[in-house]
Amino acid sequence: MATSLSSLQCEINGCKRGAVALCLHCSNHICTKHFQEHTQMINQQLHPLIDQLNKLSNKINYLTIADVIDPQQNLEKWRSESHRLIDEIYEKKRCEIEKLIEQDFIKQKNEQMKTIIDLKQKLKIWSDENETTSNEVRIIKQTLEDTEASLLYFQKMFVQIETKPLIIDPDFVFVQTRFITKQQPVxxxxxxxxxxxxxxxxxxxxxxxxxxxxxxxxxxxxxxxxxxxxxxxxxxxxxxxxxxxxxxxxxxxxxxxxxxxxxxxxxxxxxxxxxxxxxxxxxxxxxxxxxxxxxxxxxxxxxxxxxxxxxxxxxxxxxxxxxxxxxxxxxxxxxxxxxxxxxxxxxxxxxxxxxxxxxxxxxxxxxxxxxxxxxxxxxxxxxxxxxxxxxxxxxxxxxxxxxxxxxxxxxxxxxxxxxxxxxxxxxxxxxxxxxxxxxxxxxxxxxxxx
Incomplete structure (x- = not known):
């Protein structure tokens, strides 16, 4: 048997008035006073939504390209990472050069200085004795030429570096737009x-x-x-x-x-x-x-x-x-x-x-x-x-x-x-x-x- 609203009491706590309506908001039977309060409460929720909608509308209306996340940031990141990689390779090879110099430079230099010192001693002896032959003069000249050539080679060729051109493929960077839509054109x-x-x-x-x-x-x-x-x-x-x-x-x-x-x-x-x-x-x-x-x-x-x-x-x-x-x-x-x-x-x-x-x-x-x-x-x-x-x-x-x-x-x-x-x-x-x-x-x- 159906129950009429007139026989029901308002279900809001502490209220003894008779119910006049079923509130779809809270699913309770309520009186006229609480029905009006519920209606007012629901209507009040619209105002912040309207304000939020207006703010969002203004954001979209005044949106410019400058407000979008700069796509060049990713490009700049790629550029920085590429430069960083080149710098890492450079630093690694520079350390290798320093290590080679530390290991071999002093040795090579001392060997050349020893040749010069030995030659000086021979020249002093021959000069003091004043008995130098043409063959000894020829040996001295040849030794000087060889030492000078060795010094020149040492200066230019002591550390050799062979490099290859850095090949950058334009396809390494792929640029496209991505629209946020329900259906994308394929x-x-x-x-x-x-x-x-x-x-x-x-x-x-x-x-x-x-x-x-x-x-x-x-x-x-x-x-x-x-x-x-x-x-x-x-x-x-x-x-x-x-x-x-x-x-x-x-x-x-x-x-x-x-x-x-x-x-x-x-x-x-x-x-x-x-x-x-x-x-x-x-x-x-x-x-x-x-x-x-x-x-x-x-x-x-x-x-x-x-x-x-x-x-x-x-x-x-x-x-x-x-x-x-x-x-x-x-x-x-x-x-x-x-x-x-x-x-x-x-x-x-x-x-x-x-x-x-x-x-x-x-x-x-x-x-x-x-x-x-x-x-x-x-x-x-x-x-x-x-x-x-x-x-x-x-x-x-x-x-x-x-x-x-x-x-x-x-x-x-x-x-x-x-x-x-x-x-x-x-x-x-x-x-x-x-x-x-x-x-x-x-x-x-x-x-x-x-």
Whole structure:
């Protein structure tokens, strides 16, 4: 049965008046007096807000270039650091010169003085005896000439310094503006991948369907799976080393599906993790051994077609995602491969979205997620321990975002798969800064970085 306001008492402490309204500000039933006081209190809060707004408006209105943090400060800092480096090299070499002089100068000088003293003694003897031969005079002249030449050489060549011109590349200093807006214009850049300076990018020609190509790299090797029953190992210059068969008698007894759908380098284990539809394989390059990790299994009760899809790892955990619209990420302990937790929506992505790619940024302990949702494609960054949201960047007018790769300085690369492939460069703050076109029909980019 509903209670009328007339039967309620004002809920403000000490007030015995009847309630006339429900205050949405404090969620209490209040009388007319306290209703007016609450209304006045709320209205009074507007005045400082108006003052604050006016002050902010004046700041923006009178903002000048001089008020902006001087961009030349960074340039001056670079200049000072460069000069400091030159001064350090100069001081080091100056000390080397002083050390050489201290060690050898007195020795060289004394040797020359000894020659002069010996010659003086001979001249005095010959002069006193007054019996000098023409041959002795010739020897004296030759000795004087040799000593004088030696002195001249000593003065000019005692310490030799060879310098090389200091080469300053204008690209050492990169200048750009960065607008704080919701959507940044993306600059088209067209050049060869080999000239890309923000990472070490190489290309590997492989004549197969692009969707079947999988690869990963460490500081020494690149492992490539091209959709066949073999793995191909290269060095970081993409020189072929060897071929390794995945399926042998050992694996045929355990499972039939052996297509590698994703792989990642595990720094803490010093091994490559290979993900198939139903299994996780551990590949040790040191002994060429592949083992099945039996504790890693599907952790959901959906249809059987929703098998494993993508994997990545931090220094402590392994993360596996699923396809077919499942916003799930399974977390395993890397030391034991025991199941720890299943992350789901909204901690991973929207309930009606799914994760196309997942990669870990070791240095920042963050997960990059390539999210697919109807016609929307975006890159989300989340904290690795809590899945707390960091930033999200929507990428427009693309067919299919497939590859996601962390770079140095906490930046990211995204690969769009099509005949006219595009590499998207995302800044550490989530700003989409540039895109690089490449011939995706003929070549697939292999990104190598520390």
């Amino acid at each position: 600059h088209d850049v067209s050049f060869h991948l080999e000239n890309l300076k923000c990472t070490n990018v190489k290309t590997l020609p492989i004549d197969i369907s692009e969707w079947r190509l999988r690869y990963c790299a460490n500081e020494e090797h690149v492992l490539v799976y091209n959709g066949t029953s073999h793995l191909y190992l290269y060095d970081t210059d993409l020189n072929f080393i060897k071929r390794r068969k995945i399926k042998d008698s050992y694996y045929m007894d355990h499972f039939e599906r052996y297509d590698v759908i994703d792989m990642c380098w595990c720094e803490s284990l010093k091994k490559i993790l290979l993900l198939t539809d139903n299994h996780l394989l551990e590949f040790a390059l040191s002994n060429d051994r592949i083992e099945v990790i039996h504790t890693v299994k599907r952790q959901h009760n959906f249809d059987f077609s929703s098998n494993f899809y993508r994997c990545t790892c931090s220094n402590e955990s392994l993360y596996i995602s699923y396809p077919n619209g499942l916003p799930l990420i399974d977390e395993y302990d890397l030391s034991t491969f025991d199941f720890l937790k299943q992350w789901t929506s909204p901690q991973t992505c929207d309930a009606n979205a799914w994760i196309e790619s997942i990669r870990c940024n070791y240095s920042k302990k963050q997960l990059g997620l390539s999210i697919m949702k109807a016609r929307e494609q975006r890159i989300d960054l989340r904290e690795i321990k809590t899945m707390n949201f960091v930033w999200s960047t929507r990428i427009e007018d693309v067919k299919y975002l497939r590859g996601l790769y962390p770079l140095r300085n906490n930046e990211w690369f995204v690969i769009e798969s099509s005949d006219d492939g595009i590499l998207f460069h995302i800044h550490a703050d989530g700003t989409l800064t540039s895109k690089v076109k490449y011939n995706g029909k003929k070549r697939r980019p292999i990104l190598l970085f520390n």
